[in-house]
Amino acid sequence: MEDVDKNIELKINEISKKLKAIRLSKGYTSYETFAFENELNRVQYWRIESGKNITLKTLIKVLDIHKISLKDFFEDL
Template sequence: MENLDGNIDLKIKEISQKLKELRLSRGYTSYETFAFENELNRVQYWRIESGQNITLKTLIKVLEIHQISLGEFFKDL
């Protein structure tokens, strides 16, 4: 079970890193600016990019901001 938890934590880190890469690819060097301009809670968005567990609702909202589907987001993960 411990190995499974470690694998899940690794996947969460991969998701958070990919979200950060999406933000950077849109020209936002600051997560704070991205959060503010897209009406996201700044602290919550920082948690997302730092690899904390997030809800599916939050993930879908961020992906909609980036105009990317769930399938497209997860295809390389």
């Protein structure tokens, strides 16, 4: 089970890093500014980019903000 958990954590970190890269590519150098301008809780968004708390609901909301489909997001992960 430990290997499974470790693999899950690695995948969550990949998702977090990709979300941060997308934010930066859109010109948002601050996660706080991105969260504020898109009506997201800034602490919750920080947790997402830190790989600490990602719910599907929030992931879909963030991808909708960026106009990215789930398919496109996960295509290269």
